[in-house]
Structure formats: structure tokens, C-alpha cells
Amino acid sequence: MELADGRLQGVVSSGSDIERVYVSSIGAGTHGFSCSTNNNRPCGGLHGSPCKHLRALVDEAVLQYGVHRVARYLRVDIDEDTASGAALVSRLNGSLAPTPAAMVFSRFLRHLAYLELPPSAEPIAELHWFPATGAVR
């Protein structure tokens, strides 16, 4: 999750399927939002309003950066009563604005690949491929 490229964007894992992740983003200023799977399928939870992944993304951003910083970045008008991610989401006035998931996702691929590796001191099999192939030649 990051505030970058004029967006709040991040990868949110599905609650029901650990293999599936959603790429969610909200544009700064426009508040145009999008959510799709890493395979570029549109999120089924988007019905003209932010889905639970986008809400989770905003909640996470508020936890990490604080509600004022997130609101400032996205250019959301908040008042003193706005303290939570949910309150911030309710003040977004954007609409669905598809963002190429691959573009956002590629920024997180490295983190995901790292997180998927089991903690081990053994060499990573994947990395063995290249020297082994080279030796055959």
C-alpha cells in the first residue's frame, strides 16, 4: 500500500481465497477508484461505490499515515469528525475509473514474491535454474 503516482494504491488479499489478490486504487483529486484481480478481472464487489478491498485499503492507509495525511493526499475535504477510514471513504466523490491493474501490480510484485518465499536457509530452487541451464551448454 502506498501513496504514489497520484493514487492511493495497494494489493489487498481476498478474505476467502489466499491465492487471489485484488489491486485497488483511488486517484488523488479525482477520487476515481478501481479494483480488479491480479489477473485483470474486475472486482465483483464494485457496484458504483468502493468495494471492501478499497475500504480495507483506505483503513490500512489511515492506520499507517493518519487520516489527515491520507485526506490531504487524496484531496478529500474532512472535518474534525472524520477520524476513520470509513468516514473518509464516505467523503469520496469519485466514480469507477479503471486503472490498469498490471501497472499497479508490478510495483508490488517484488514484495509479493518475497512474502511467498518460505523462511529457509536453503538455496531457492528457482535461482538454480539459470546456472544449471548455462552449464548444459
Ligand SMILES: [Zn+2]
Ligand atoms: Zn474489490
